[in-house]
Each structure stands twice: as C-alpha cells, then as structure tokens.
Amino acid sequence: MDLLNNVVQGLLLGGLYALFATGLSIIFGVMRLVNLAHGDLSVIAAYVALVAVDVLGLNPFLSLVLVVPVMFILGYGLQRFVLNHTLEGGPMPPLLVTFGLSIIIQNLLLEIFSADSRGLDAGRIEDAAITVTSRLAVGWFPMLTLVVAVTVLAGLQLFLERTQLGRGFRATSDDQRAAQLMGIDNRHLYSLALAIALATVAVAGVFLGIRTTFSPSVGPTRLIFAYEAVIIGGLGSLWGTLAGGMVLGVAQTIGAQLSPGWAVLAGHLVFLAVLVFRPNGLFIRQAAV
Amino acid sequence: MSLLSLTDINSRYGTFQALFGVELRVDEGEIVAVIGANGAGKSTMLKTVVGIMRSPTGEVRFAGRPVGHLPVHQRVSLGMSLVPEGRRVFPSLTVRENLLVGGWVKRPGPWTVTKILQLFPLLERRIDHPAGNLSGGEQQALAIGRGLMANPRLLMLDEVSLGLAPIVVRHLYAAIPAIVEAGTTILIVEQDIGQALSVADRVYCFLEGKVALSGRPRELTREQIAAAYFGV
Amino acid sequence: MSASTYRVVRSSRASRIGLAVGALLVAGLAVLPYAAGSGTLRTLISFLTLVTVAQMWNLLAGYAGLLSVGQQAYIGLGAYALWVLADEVGVHPFVAVPLAGLIVGLIALPTAGLAFRLRGGYFAIGTWVIAEVYRLVIANIQAVGGGSGVTITAASHIARATRQNVTYWLALAVAVGTIGLVYGILRSRLGLALTAIRDDETSAESLGVHVFRTKLWVYVLSSFGCGLAGAVIYLNLLRIQPDAAFSVNWTALMIFVVVIGGVGTIEGPIIGAILYFILQETLADYGSWYLILVGLVAVVITLKAPRGLWGLLTERRPVHVFPLQRHVRIDASGEIPPVSGRPRSACADE
Numbered sequence: 001m002d003l004l005n006n007v008v009q010g011l012l013l014g015g016l017y018a019l020f021a022t023g024l025s026i027i028f029g030v031m032r033l034v035n036l037a038h039g040d041l042s043v044i045a046a047y048v049a050l051v052a053v054d055v056l057g058l059n060p061f062l063s064l065v066l067v068v069p070v071m072f073i074l075g076y077g078l079q080r081f082v083l084n085h086t087l088e089g090g091p092m093p094p095l096l097v098t099f100g101l102s103i104i105i106q107n108l109l110l111e112i113f114s115a116d117s118r119g120l121d122a123g124r125i126e127d128a129a130i131t132v133t134s135r136l137a138v139g140w141f142p143m144l145t146l147v148v149a150v151t152v153l154a155g156l157q158l159f160l161e162r163t164q165l166g167r168g169f170r171a172t173s174d175d176q177r178a179a180q181l182m183g184i185d186n187r188h189l190y191s192l193a194l195a196i197a198l199a200t201v202a203v204a205g206v207f208l209g210i211r212t213t214f215s216p217s218v219g220p221t222r223l224i225f226a227y228e229a230v231i232i233g234g235l236g237s238l239w240g241t242l243a244g245g246m247v248l249g250v251a252q253t254i255g256a257q258l259s260p261g262w263a264v265l266a267g268h269l270v271f272l273a274v275l276v277f278r279p280n281g282l283f284i285r286q287a288a289v
Numbered sequence: 290m291s292l293l294s295l296t297d298i299n300s301r302y303g304t305f306q307a308l309f310g311v312e313l314r315v316d317e318g319e320i321v322a323v324i325g326a327n328g329a330g331k332s333t334m335l336k337t338v339v340g341i342m343r344s345p346t347g348e349v350r351f352a353g354r355p356v357g358h359l360p361v362h363q364r365v366s367l368g369m370s371l372v373p374e375g376r377r378v379f380p381s382l383t384v385r386e387n388l389l390v391g392g393w394v395k396r397p398g399p400w401t402v403t404k405i406l407q408l409f410p411l412l413e414r415r416i417d418h419p420a421g422n423l424s425g426g427e428q429q430a431l432a433i434g435r436g437l438m439a440n441p442r443l444l445m446l447d448e449v450s451l452g453l454a455p456i457v458v459r460h461l462y463a464a465i466p467a468i469v470e471a472g473t474t475i476l477i478v479e480q481d482i483g484q485a486l487s488v489a490d491r492v493y494c495f496l497e498g499k500v501a502l503s504g505r506p507r508e509l510t511r512e513q514i515a516a517a518y519f520g521v
Numbered sequence: 522m523s524a525s526t527y528r529v530v531r532s533s534r535a536s537r538i539g540l541a542v543g544a545l546l547v548a549g550l551a552v553l554p555y556a557a558g559s560g561t562l563r564t565l566i567s568f569l570t571l572v573t574v575a576q577m578w579n580l581l582a583g584y585a586g587l588l589s590v591g592q593q594a595y596i597g598l599g600a601y602a603l604w605v606l607a608d609e610v611g612v613h614p615f616v617a618v619p620l621a622g623l624i625v626g627l628i629a630l631p632t633a634g635l636a637f638r639l640r641g642g643y644f645a646i647g648t649w650v651i652a653e654v655y656r657l658v659i660a661n662i663q664a665v666g667g668g669s670g671v672t673i674t675a676a677s678h679i680a681r682a683t684r685q686n687v688t689y690w691l692a693l694a695v696a697v698g699t700i701g702l703v704y705g706i707l708r709s710r711l712g713l714a715l716t717a718i719r720d721d722e723t724s725a726e727s728l729g730v731h732v733f734r735t736k737l738w739v740y741v742l743s744s745f746g747c748g749l750a751g752a753v754i755y756l757n758l759l760r761i762q763p764d765a766a767f768s769v770n771w772t773a774l775m776i777f778v779v780v781i782g783g784v785g786t787i788e789g790p791i792i793g794a795i796l797y798f799i800l801q802e803t804l805a806d807y808g809s810w811y812l813i814l815v816g817l818v819a820v821v822i823t824l825k826a827p828r829g830l831w832g833l834l835t836e837r838r839p840v841h842v843f844p845l846q847r848h849v850r851i852d853a854s855g856e857i858p859p860v861s862g863r864p865r866s867a868c869a870d871e
Contacts, residue, residue: 034642036590085824091641095588096780096823103773103816107809164389171379171390178377181339183365183394183439220769224653227646231639261668265657268650272635275647279638 002257005136010253012142014229014246015149016211019204020222021229021241022153023197029173029236030193033083034091036098038226040105040219041198045071045205047113047214049120060120060210067202075198079191087190102219109216117213126210145207150242152200157238169193221264228271234281243283290353292317292443292474293338293369297347300330300337307333308344309498315443315476320469322477322485325495326518331478332374334495335445338476339371340364352442366394370441374448376432380421384412387420387431391438398440399471405434408464426457433461443474450481462488482514496520539842550693554686562689566757568798569692570750571778573699575790577746578775580703583785584715585739588641590772591648594632594655595744597767598625599751601659604761607675614676615687618695618752625748626741633740637733649769656767670762677759685757692753699746703787707845711738780819783829787843792831 020042027033035041048070052063082101086093122141129137160166172179172189180186208214208222225248233244248267255266274282291314298311308330315321323331336342338349340361349357356364379387388402406413409430415423420431429449436444450458458481465488469475479485486492486506494502494517502509502517515521554562574592581587602621607614632651639647660668676684706712714735717725726732755761774797782793804811826833 028642032641034645036642036645082820082824089827090586092582092586092588092784093823093827095590095642095645096776097820099590099773099776100816100820100823104813104820107812107816110809111813164393167382167386167390168393170382170386174379174381175377177341178373178379179390180341180361181365181371181373181377182390182435183362184390185360185362220649224646224650227643228650231643231647259661261657261661265654265661268654268657271650272654275635275638 002135003254006253006257007250008136008138009142010250011246012138012146012249013253014249015146015242016204016207016245017225017229017248018233018242018245019149019152019200019207020226021233021245022156022238023201023204024223024226025230025235025238025241026156026169026197026200027193028230030169031087031172031176031190032091033087033094033190034098035083035194036095036223037101037105037219038098038201039221039223040102040109041071041074042201042205042208042222043109043214043216043219044074044105045198045202046120046209047109047118048202049206049209050113050118053120060122060206063120064203064206067206068199071198071202071205072195075195076191078198079194080187083194084187084190102223106216106219113216115215115217117215118209119213120206120209122210141210145211148203148207152203153238153242156196156200160238165192225267228267232271232274232282234283237281237283240281240283244281247282290317291315291350292352293476294350295334295338295347296350298334298337298344298349299346300333300342300344302333302342307498308337310347311495311498311500313493313500315474317442317474318469318472319490320465320475320477320488322479322489322492323495324479324482324485324492324514324518325501327480329495330498331495332447333498335371335447335476335478338364338445339369362394365439365441366396368396368440368442369445370436370439370443371445372432372436372447372449374451376425376428378420378423378428378431378435381419383419384416384423384431387435388438391435394439396440400437400440402438405437408437408467409434426453426461429453429457429461430464433464437468437473441473443476444468445476445478447478448480449477450479450484458484482518486514494518535842543842547693547697551690554689559682559685562685563757564798566689566692566753568794569689569696570754571774571797572791572794573692573696573750573753574747574771574775575778575782575794576696576699576703576787577743577750578772579779579784579787579790580706580739580746581743582776583779583789584703584707584712584719585736586719587736587740588645589636589648589740590645590769590776591636591650591652592743592747592775593767593769593771594648594652595625595629595747596751596754596771597652597655597659597763598628599748600755600761600766601665601671602748603752603755604671604673605665607673608671611675614673614679614756615691618691618749618756621752622745622749625751626745629741629744629748630737632744633737636740637736649772652767652769656763659767660763666761666763668763670760670766673755673759673761676756688753688756691756695746695749695753699749700787700791702742702746704843704845706739706742707787711735712845715739777815777819779829781822781830783831784827786829786831787845789829789831792834793829796830 024035024038027035045067048067049060049063052058052066053060082097083094086097125141128140131137160169168179168184168189171182172184172186176186229245229248230241232247233240247270251270252263252267256263293315295311295313298308299306300308311334313334323334325331333342337344340359343357348355351364351367351369356367379390382390385402388405411427412430412434415427420428423431433446449461462484465475477485477489489506492504492506493500494514496517497520502513574596578592581589599621602624603617606612606617606620612620636644636648636651659665665671714730717728717730718732718735722732778793778797779790781796782791783789804814822829
C-alpha cells in the first residue's frame with residue numbers, strides 16, 4: 001500500500017515539476033533558447049514572495065499577485081535587453097550568457113539573503129490532509145498544487161491555440177523568418193515568451209517555496225528537474241510535459257522510499273532510460289518534426 | 290506616383306556582392322515581373338525590399354517614404370507583403386491559422402479568410418488541416434492567401450511556379466487579375482519567362498546582379514529577352 | 522590555371538618565434554621546482570590543470586560544437602580512478618595518473634552514446650545530468666567512500682616534497698601534452714573534418730565526413746584530458762569528496778577561461794587562464810561579489826567580444842602562434858591560382 005501512497009504523492013509533485021518545465025519548453029519552442037538560468041529565476045520568484053510575506057505581511061498565496069507581474073516584467077526585460085542579443089551566431093552565446101546569469105543570480109541572492117535555507121509559511125493548509133484509507137492520506141496543499149498546475153497548463157494551452165498571440169508563438173516556432181514576413185516583431189514576441197515563461201515559473205517557485213525550503217544554490221537542481229520533465233514527456237507538448245513531470249515525481253518518491261539518497265538519482269535514471277529507449281519522449285508517438 | 294522605387298541598390302552577402310546598382314520602379318496598380326536566371330539576384334532584390342537584407346547604398350522608397358532603415362515587421366505594416374520562395378507555410382498550423390497569422394498586421398482592406406477561400410476554393414476542404422500536409426500547389430495557394438490577409442498595397446511573389454506542375458501554375462496565375470482588381474499592386478519574380486510575360490505590364494530582366502533589360506513585354510523581342518536572360 | 526607554382530605553407534614568423542618562446546618557457550617551468558617554494562608550486566599546479574581542462578573544453582565546444590556542461594564528470598572520475606588504482610589495486614600513484622586518464626576515456630565512450638542523443642542546449646543539460654548521476658552513484662556507495670569521500674593514502678605515504686615536485690611535473694606534462702594533442706588534432710584529418718562540420722554539418726556529411734565518429738573522438742579525447750587533469754588535481758589535494766570533485770563549478774571555470782580568452786583558438790584558453798589567476802589573486806577576498814564579477818565578465822564578453830581577449834588582441838593584425846591556417850605562397854608569376862566556386866558566404870542566408 002505504501003507504493004500507492006508514493007505514486008499518489010509523486011503524481012501530485014509532478015504537477016509542480018510540469019509547471020517549471022513548461023516555462024523551459026515554451027522558450028525553447030518559440031526561440032530555440034535553452035535557458036541555464038531557468039532554475040535560478042524560479043528561486044528569485046521564491047525570494048520575491050519571501051520579501052512580500054516578510055515586509056508586506058502577505059499570505060504566500062496572495063503574494064502571487066505581486067510575484068507573477070514582477071517575474072513577467074523581469075522576463076520581458078531580460079529577453080529584450082540581454083538574451084535577444086545572443087540569438088545570432090548559433091547555440092553557444094545563449095548558453096554562455098544564461099550560464100553566466102545563473103552564477104550572477106546565485107551569488108547576488110547569497111549576498112542579499114545569505115546561504116540560509118528559507119521557506120514560505122502558508123499556515124495550516126500545509127499539514128491538512130484527507131485520509132482516504134488508513135495508509136493513504138492526501139494533503140490539501142499538494143492537491144491544491146496539482147489543481148493550480150493543471151489550471152495554468154490548460155490556460156496556456158488555450159492561449160496558444162485560440163489567441164492571435166498564441167498563433168504568433170506557434171508560427172514563430174515553425175518558421176521564424178516567415179513569421180517576420182507576416183509583420184511579427186520577433187524581438188517583442190520573444191520577450192513576451194520569456195515573460196510568460198517566467199510568470200508560470202513564478203507560480204511554480206512560490207508553491208515549491210511553500211512545500212520545501214530553498215536557498216540561493218538550489219536553482220540548478222530545479223533546472224535539471226524541469227529539463228528531465230520536458231525530455232521524459234517529449235518536446236513540444238504541454239500535456240506530455242505534465243505527464244513527464246508526474247513520471248519524474250513518482251520516480252523520486254519511490255526512490256526516496258528505497259533510500260533518501262536515491263530520490264534524485266532515481267529520477268535521473270528514469271530520464272536516462274527514456275533517453276536510451278524512447279529518445280523522443282514517452283508520450284510522443286512519432287518522431288519530432 | 291510609383292509605389293515602390295529602388296535606386297542604386299548594391300546588396301551583398303558578406304564579401305559576395307549580389308546586386309550592382311539596381312534601379313527598379315513599380316507603379317500603383319501595375320503588375321511588374323522580374324525574370325532572370327538562377328543566381329541573377331532576383332530574390333536578393335525582394336529581400337532587400339522587405340528588409341531581410343540591406344543595401345549599403347542607395348534608397349528603397351515605398352509609398353512615398355524611404356524605408357531602407359526600417360526592420361521587416363515595420364515595412365510589412367506599411368503595406369508590403371512577400372510570399373517567399375519555397376512557400377514557407379507554417380506546417381504545424383492549420384490552413385485557417387496560417388491565414389489568421391497572415392492577418393497579423395491589421396490593415397483595412399477587402400481580404401478576409403472567406404475572400405481567400407473564394408479566390409482559392411481548393412483550400413476550403415483543407416481549412417482545418419495542418420498546412421504541412423498540403424500538396425505543393427495547395428501550399429503555394431495558401432502562401433499567397435496568407436500574404437494577402439494583411440491587405441498589402443504591394444504583393445511580392447517569389448518563384449510561384451517553382452517545383453509545381455504547369456496546370457497548377459496556370460491555376461495560381463489565374464488568380465492574379467482578381468488580386469489586382471481588388472486594388473493590390475503585384476511584383477513577381479519568376480524563372481518561368483512565358484508565365485511572367487503573359488501577366489506582366491512591365492518586365493525587368495536581371496543578369497548577374499544587374500538590370501540587363503526592361504520594358505513592356507509587347508515591345509520587347511524574343512532575341513532581346515534571350516540576350517538579356519542568358520547574357521549572350 | 523596559370524602556370525605559376527605555389528606552395529602551401531603553415532608556419533609564419535609569429536609561429537616560429539612562438540615555438541622558440543614556448544620551448545624556453547616549458548624548459549623554465551620544468552626546472553622551477555628547484556627554485557620555487559611550495560606555495561608557488563601549488564598555484565602553478567592549479568594553473569596548469571586549469572589550462573588543461575580549458576583546452577579540453579575548447580576542443581569540445583569551440584571546435585566540435587559540443588556544448589557540454591558536464592565535463593566535471595571526468596574530473597571526478599579521474600580522481601576516483603586514481604584512488605582505486607593507487608589504494609585498491611596498488612599501482613604506484615604517479616603511474617596511476619595516466620592510467621586514470623585512459624580509464625576515464627573508456628568510460629566516456631558509452632557515455633557519449635547517451636549524451637549524443639541530445640542536441641545543442643539540450644545536450645548541455647543532458648551532460649550535466651549525466652555528471653550528476655556519476656556523483657550521486659558514488660555518493661551512495663559506501664564502498665567508495667559514500668558522501669564523505671576518500672583519501673588517497675598511497676600518495677600520502679610519499680615524501681611531501683617529492684610528491685609535490687612530481688605532481689607539478691605531471692601537471693606540466695599534461696598541460697603541454699594536451700596543448701600538443703589539440704594542435705595535433707587540428708592539423709590532422711580529424712581537424713579538417715572538424716572544420717568542415719563547423720562550417721556546415723550537412724554538407725560535411727554528404728562529402729563523406731563521418732560527423733558522428735568525428736565528434737565521438739573529440740568527446741572521448743576531451744574526457745581523457747579532463748580525467749588526467751582530475752587525477753593530477755587530486756594527487757595534489759589527496760582528499761576526494763564527490764560533491765567537490767563532480768561540482769559543476771569545474772565546468773563553469775573551464776567555460777569562463779575559454780570565453781574570456783577566446784573560443785576556438787589554442788591561444789585563448791592559455792590567455793584566459795592567466796587572466797583568471799590574476800583576477801583570483803586580486804579579488805578573491807570579495808567572496809560572492811567576485812563571482813558576480815566573473816559572471817558579468819563572461820556575459821559581457823560573450824555579447825560584446827565573442828572572440829575573447831585573444832580575438833581583441835589580434836583583431837588588427839592576425840597573429841598565429843600555433844600555425845593552423847594554410848597559406849598559399851606564390852613562387853613565380855605572382856598570380857593567385859583561381860578559386861573555384863562562389864565564396865561560402867554567398868549562400869549563407871538560405
């Protein structure tokens with residue numbers, strides 16, 4: 001029965017990973033940019049929430065009203081003024097710049113907030129749980145997290161499918177040059193893509209900040225989890241990414257059950273297995289176009 | 290008044306100069322064709338007009354103002370539309386979505402999705418299919434329709450006939466009078482000389498990056514055109 | 522074709538001077554242990570291993586376009602291979618260093634099979650995950666010390682001065698050897714294949730260049746170099762902890778040195794390593810502000826001077842200490858033989 005418990009906890013955790021992963025996958029889809037500072041940017045979101053909670057006395061959930069716009073603007077500015085300048089000249093410049101940003105962000109956070117682990121306190125909801133059977137209790141907070149994750153993903157899916165801007169993103173993803181010929185200002189569009197990606201990452205960062213503690217150095221681990229969810233799920237599919245996040249979550253909770261040191265490793269091993277046996281991802285039928 | 294005029298255009302790819310002092314003019318309501326062999330600089334000229342490439346010298350004027358310093362998307366907003374060589378439809382978007390993205394720049398004018406489907410009825414039954422699944426001819430019709438969705442004053446067509454069966458090409462060219470009638474000026478780049486001369490009011494022949502010949506099709510002789518085309 | 526005769530030459534004045542200066546420098550460095558103190562040797566060992574790993578990253582990323590963020594895997598594995606050979610198998614620690622490099626090269630071969638399933642930026646993070654897997658596996662196995670690591674006891678039994686001097690010579694040999702290796706590769710058929718791939722992977726493939734095999738070779742050789750460096754670094758430090766040995770900071774360091782020095786040149790990583798050491802000596806007291814500065818420098822150089830410091834220095838007048846270009850010298854009539862085909866740049870834009 002413990003297995004069932006682990007699977008349920010893992011699925012709930014997976015929603016959160018999927019939120020992280022979606023941001024990564026949007027910016028890769030639209031501008032072929034792999035952002036090595038992705039995890040660190042999510043840590044910034046958690047610290048912005050921390051400041052909102054500490055200084056303004058906001059509830060962590062309510063802090064999202066502040067954190068999401070802040071990250072949206074940060075994303076727009078970062079793309080507009082820094083990353084847009086890396087897009088000519090192959091894959092090396094964006095990689096180097098985002099890697100440099102990762103180091104800058106980690107050390108700035110370290111300088112401002114110290115290396116101590118911090119957490120966001122959401123109060124009683126963190127411990128409340130529904131007891132399904134004597135062995136299986138499902139926490140309200142993890143459930144809320146999954147509901148929020150699915151809602152955000154569904155919203156993004158609708159946005160990409162039904163709105164003109166969403167179509168612009170997909171058109172740019174298909175053929176950047178042809179999209180420009182339609183009158184699309186690709187620099188503006190790219191900046192909006194990173195803004196939207198960081199807004200979703202903001203949600204993920206705050207929820208993860210409530211769930212576990214964070215410190216300035218946890219960004220790379222989060223980048224890796226997000227990345228694994230994307231690859232396990234298969235590139236270019238939001239629901240695939242959700243499934244990928246869930247597979248990763250389940251692997252980690254089951255790994256943790258075997259030995260605490262194996263949690264992360266189990267996730268990595270599932271990722272490597274997917275790479276060997278299903279390089280296009282578990283949930284994509286055909287080869288990626 | 291001329292809608293588009295190029296003076297002293299010398300576009301280059303790095304160290305390779307593709308155009309040499311090109312002068313060209315398109316008047317409102319005209320159909321102008323640019324013919325020439327592969328590598329003569331025809332596509333480079335279109336890229337320079339739309340802003341994918343820039344000429345270090347000279348001037349590109351559109352609708353009475355210099356546009357040489359503007360980025361592509363601003364030139365498109367001013368009312369020029371390029372249907373690129375190789376069609377380049379958005380393969381993962383449906384036909385309808387391709388057309389809607391074509392209307393990204395909202396300029397007033399007659400063209401809507403419905404009007405495009407009347408112009409190219411073959412697209413009707415494919416409307417919700419991904420454009421990547423379309424045949425070459427259907428994709429070319431879609432690319433032209435997508436270019437019209439912005440209601441451009443000038444529609445530029447780059448090698449419409451490339452890789453298509455003659456009957457398909459005739460079908461596509463049959464749509465051109467309707468486009469002109471709706472108030473759009475057309476600049477065609479074409480390797481298929483016969484097709485180009487049959488619709489054009491005026492023609493330019495490019496040879497090795499230069500304008501080798503220009504005039505009205507009826508006033509040019511076969512020999513003149515052959516000489517300008519092949520450089521013999 | 523004109524009747525003029527011409528030769529294809531590679532050496533230039535700068536390269537002949539460079540060779541002479543280089544030989545003198547290496548000779549000077551080789552006799553240094555007889556003059557310098559222990560502190561200086563320690564610094565130089567770090568410097569030389571940094572030059573080595575930076576050369577290896579440059580070979581991988583700058584020449585083969587394999588943007589790995591996971592080369593720390595091979596530093597860590599080199600360290601642990603040294604420990605296994607020296608302490609468990611009983612090989613003399615000095616002999617164990619080259620063997621550790623070979624073992625690491627062998628491990629890199631199947632690892633490449635995995636990593637090569639990913640491209641570009643995803644390859645980068647993938648290599649990082651693979652390095653994490655090596656770290657976590659070792660940290661979870663108590664027989665290899667687990668999370669707290671191991672000490673190379675066999676090496677700590679050697680007299681301190683002897684150990685340090687020999688470690689220094691090994692570091693020097695590895696650094697000079699890897700520079701020579703990169704130089705040799707670039708002058709060989711493999712180097713020509715790399716240039717072809719860098720220019721256009723698809724047409725290189727159609728011309729019969731084995732893209733996969735070429736990249737595989739580079740990956741394995743680069744990992745071999747990092748393995749050697751890892752073994753030398755830990756022969757100096759003696760205590761191996763998985764978190765430190767497999768830290769991504771190793772790769773961050775390689776990238777920083779290559780970027781500030783100049784990507785895709787042999788001179789770049791050397792210049793970069795020198796600059797990094799100057800920065801470190803003067804600013805390391807500022808702690809995290811120093812690292813912020815390092816990050817900023819890397820970002821600004823990537824954006825504003827993508828060819829690095831060496832690129833800036835030689836912008837006006839190209840200097841090639843390591844002669845890799847082929848120059849055509851006209852002997853008789855002074856006519857330049859015709860080049861067939863349009864220049865490549867003519868078709869750069871689709």
